[in-house]
Amino acid sequence: MKRIGILGLPQSGKTTLFEILMQGAGTGGGREQVGVVRVPDERIGRLSALYQPKKTTLAQVQFVDSAAAGGSARSAAKGTDLFGSVRACDALLFVVRDFELAGEPPDPARDRAALDAELILNDLAIVENRIEKLGKELRIGKKQNEAEHALLERCRHALEAESPLSAERFSPEELRILRGFQLLSLKPRLVVYNRDEAERPVPAPPRGQARALALRASLEREIVALPSGERDAFRGELGIGEDGLTLVIRACYELLGLISFFTVGPDEVRAWEIRRGEKAVEAAGEIHSDLARGFIRAEVIEWDRLLEAGGQARAREKGWLRLEGRDYEVKDGDCLEIRFNA
Secondary structure, eight states: OEEEEEETTTTTTTTHHHHHHHOOOOOEESEEEEEEEOOOHHHHHHHHHOOOSEEEEEOOOEEEEEEOOOTHHHHTTTOOOOTTGGGGOOEEEEEESSBBTBBBOHHHHHHHHHHHHHHHHHHHEEEEHHOOOOOOOOHTTOOOHHHHHHEEEEEHHHHTOOOGGGGGGHHHHHHHHHHHTOOOOGOOEEEEEOSSSSOOOOOOSSSSEEEEEEEHHHHHHHTTSSSSHHHHHHHHHHHHOOHHHHHHHHHHHHTTTTTEEOOOOOSSEEEEEEEOOOBBHHHHHHHOOOOOOOHEEEEEEEEHHHHHTTSHHHHHHTTOOOETTTTTTTOOOOOOOOEEEE
C-alpha cells in the first residue's frame, strides 16, 4: 500500500481535502490524521458482476494529513520534526489555496514556492549535518564514505540553488544511499490547487517529478455529504465530470507510475498495484512470495476481453488466454493467473 503525505499552508483547505478523500472512512487521531482509501475502479465492479465472488477487494492508498505547515524548517532546527509523519510516505500532496480569503486574492505560485522552500530548507539541514560528520571522518583518513560525501555535496549545491532533489538525476546506487535520509524534496509531488468558482488555468507542475490538478474542495465536500445516489446527477448539473476522490487517486497513480492488475475467481476478485514496467514474476510476488519463488508461467488476458468472453473457460476455448513467462511486462488491466511449483 502506498502512502501519500498531505501538506499545506494554514487555511489552504488541507483538512477539507482530507475529508473528501476519506468520505466517512476511519482515521487515526492525534495531530496527524491517517486514513486508508479504497481505490475506485469501475473495472473491478464489472468483473465482480461477472464472477459474483464471495469477496471483492480494491487496491488501497493511505493518506496522512500532516500537521506540518509554514515554519516547519525552523521548528526542525529546534529539535521538533513536524515532517516526521510524512518522511516515510511515497509521495507528497501539496494543497495550495487558489481562492479569495477574507478579501485577499490568491497567489498560488507564491504559496507553492513557500511549501517547496520548506522541504528544501529541511533537506539542506539534514544534508549539511551529514556532510559535516563525514568531513571529520575524511580528515582523519577514513575514506569508506567518500562516495557518499561527494553525493551529498552534489545535493547541497542543488538545494542551495533552491532546486528540489527530485529535479536531479541520480543512479540507482545513489538513490539507495539517499533513501536512508528520507529527504522530502526527493519525493514526487502532486499539487492540488484548491479553488473557488472562478475559472483559471491550472499552473504548470513545479520542477522535478510532479503533477498538478485543480479541485473545488468546498463544493466537492458538499457533494460528498449528499446521498450517494444523488451525487452524479448533482455533478452533472454543475458540469463536473469526475469526483474529487477519483481525480486525486488517478493523479497519485500517474505520479508514482502505478498500474493495476487483477486476479479473478468465484472466491475473490481483487485489484493489485505494481509499478509500470514490472514483470510477471514481480506481480506474482505482490500476490504472495511463494508464487514468485515457484513461478512457472502467467496466464494472461485483458480485463475487457475476459468480460467479452464471459469467463476464463470460454476465453480459453476462444484461444484468448496467453501463457507468458517471468519477463512479461504486465499491462494495466491485465487479469493474471499464476502457475507455480509449490
